Amino acid sequence: MSRRQEKFVPLTPGKVRMYVCGPTVYNTIHIGNGRAAVFFDTVRRVLMALGYEVIYVHNYTDVDDKIIRVAQEVGETPLAVAERYIRTYEEDMRALNVLPPTVSPRVSEHIKEIIALIQKLLEKGFAYEVGGDVYFRVEKFPRYGALSGQSVEALRAGARIEVDEKKENPLDFALWKRAKDGEIHWRAPWSRGRPGWHIECSAMSMKYLGESFDIHGGGIDLCFPHHENEIAQSEGATGVQFVRYWMHNGHVQIAKEKMSKSLGNIVQVRDILSRYGGMPLRFWYLNTHYRQPLEYHEEALVQAEQAVRRLQTFFDNVQHARMHAPLGALSTELKASVEAVSLSYWNALLDDIRTPDAITALFELVRLGHQHLTTGTGGSREDADYLFKTFSQWTVTLGFQFAGDVSYPPEVSSLLQEREEARKTRDFARADALRAKIEALGFRVEDTPSGQRVRMKDA
RNA sequence: GGGAGCAUAGCCAAGUGGUAAGGCAAAGGUCUGCAAAACCUUCAUUCCCCGGUUCGAAUCCGGGUGCUCCCUCCA
8 A cells, every 4th residue: 555565464474365356257368367367376376385375366257237248249148158258267277377266256146245345335324325326435435546646636637437417426436236127136225236346356355355354466457446446445344454465467568559459459368378378478477577568579479488498398308317317416516506596586586576587597597407417427316306396396386387298109109119220220311201200290309318308399 | 637657689578876687589619420409609888868966877866758557447
């Protein structure tokens, strides 16, 4: 709330409670939505790596005007539309290696809690009812605007909203909307209707995390009015501090413009996933600090893909050395240099989740490791094991995933055997022909001092 | 009109008072039967511009310029 970086101290030692605003499920998500999901997943992973128990709540907004509109267009019920897009969202999250939330509450299943919260606001005078609608009375809440750094006066002066005659003040926002004929609705004391957009997050976050919790996140666009409204509703109702730390990620831009439907420049997560896969996309996100705007370029994804390939290669090489390198004690020299890099790795993440710097440290580890493993005596199995464990710990914290051992069909292994023979007899023409055959099957064969080695082609 | 933020090499991107990280791309070298991978070397006298403060500024201050976002649904 200070609008600056603060030292993080959880409410309960050893435990972190965080809430991240989830998607409105009326279509597949674009790369901007993906950024938020990946970033907050990374925050969670860092906290976990530090030993905190993290309760992570990520909601689905499955009751909303846009969902109703889509439902009417395709002739399904709103909840069926929502259900379908929740499934596609979960698929996308898996591909991005985003951990499943501890709880994924849906608005439609929390109407009771929402009504109770509105009731409480009415009793305390923070809300009023007009013809079946209920609004929040912004003037009753003096701190309104503190999060986004705007004053009520300034907001009113710049208001672009068309004034709704029913409201006492143009800034007042809906807690409950009366349903129009035929729309999905629930019974409430004021009317048959549905909750306003902001109240759901207050109700659900407080249900699972308590009246006060540690971290609340979302895209920067949610800062105002959504999060501002959440604070007003929640603190109005409870009288205690709602959230201790707010985090907002920056937007993805395309050609210096915000992605938006009206500009027709939406890039879908699934689209990138199908062309590059989840890890390059995740890498691209994390290679920029979360509060910076991130500009989408085709070339940036290609670069990310290359970078991920380098990491995968290191993973493979170390894995190989763990099996084949000579036995021996862990090099103290290696240990010392890795520990130095480790310091900068963790410092980066501890200081406002500076993932780009953490990635830098990761690449330093890669270079160090390769250097050690390929120069002089070449490093021991212990060294490789140490490198592997460090690398794994760091990449798990960032949410990067690597393909394990390559498994290949019997036809490839017989070709490999033939090639081995050919190489022994120095029949290189035949060896090259066999390599081409293996490649045609989707694998790449490399010759190392310890024999032939197979990788996936383009993996 | 009000609020927030960004500008660093061919590209992506750190650095926020001590003399420009890292990745991708590119060039040369080592290794290799050839490759691949890896390693080594090279690649911004300079950080949008103009002033100022300082022994010292990409970093602080003042003034410009360009761009983005928010104030309406939005990650």
